[in-house]
Amino acid sequence: MDGAHDMGGAKGFGPVVPEPNEPVFHGDWERRAFALTVAMARPGGWNIDMSRFARENRPPEDYLSKSYFEIWLAGLETLMIERGLVTREEVEAGKVLSPPMPGIKPIAPNEVTPAIRRGGPTEREPKQPAMFAVGQTVRMKDIHPVTHTRLPQYVRGHLGTIELNHGCHVFPDTNSLGQGEDPQWLYTVRFDGPELWGKDGDPTLSVSVDAWESYLERV
């Protein structure tokens, strides 16, 4: 979706302000919000693409005024309410008002480290040969899905060069909708600065995105 989260090239946000000696979390609630989100994914039954969509799919003023972990918290609430794991009334009241969904098994303490160390690899066996070769020029499709996509607006319609082929990977656009993994070839596509930002664009700049095959068209 063309939302506030898709920030590449946007103007007016001001300078980057690094924080010296920044802690991993700012306050205990960030620790717990982060851990709850990570720990609920398996029992809740959603995947990473569904989580990302739950976080980004909100009004721009909401996305831009919330802090990072406030967005995570809001995303977690959405995912759980959508699945009936909790009700909106419970979240607002801050207490249990309905029986738990049966058959949900929490992550046990001894499962945490192995699960994090395993992660969730997204590479899958290819079912068909790659359509594009390294070095080939491609155009990014100018599409505007209303659902989750990982094709940023600032590269749409632009010409780039295939630089790397990463094999076949789970396709977020379908996986976020629960419509299956639909693994596709994934490429790093590189763009020159002026191709993206016009004739005044920095000629010493090149930018790449990682793009699934269906984001690309032949030229």
Place this chain on the structure above:
Amino acid sequence: MSDHDHDHHGRHHHDHDHSELSETELRVRALESILTEKGYVDPAALDVLIDLYEKKIGPRNGVRVVAKAWSDPAYRERLLKDATAAIAELDYSGRQGEHMVVVENTPEQHNMVVCTLCSCYPHPVLGLPPVWYKSAPYRSRAVSDPRGVLKDFGVTLPDTTKIRVWDSTAEIRYLVLPMRPEGTEGWSEEQLAELVTRDSMIGTGLPKQPGEIT
């Protein structure tokens, strides 16, 4: 409330009911108790998770990777060829680092990593991302004005150096291999490690120079 009442955007959280805790803090606390009572989460598992990300998974892991690449040419080659496997040699792997690519800085090209769409970052080697990495200023400008971003970090590169920005839009995670500082001939891996900074592995900084460490 010390540091809790100002979040990292510098906004003030108002306490409406003279409570010691902000609305968000209360909301998270209540949510955890709801999920615990419903049997969906085990708070002890949350403690393990937090401990992992605060104590075990962090930029010191990436520092080891870089220092080893600087001192062991064969390792550097393996790292550039198959970063996931080379990083796993040092026992770092998993969530948000399942598919790693290492990009090497040279006098001709400087690499910088961003995620314009969210906050993708190589956790096993760098830990959780800093606030600025997830912020709108960095996500918006890294791809259009990386030299301006570098200036915000106090870094100026020669005009002739090409800048290569990697936007992490898929599950590939990028780690920058900075250039080994001059004047470090004969240094051990441990000594070299002291020169590697987190930002130098994102591409928003450069490694320390030998004179900068004691």
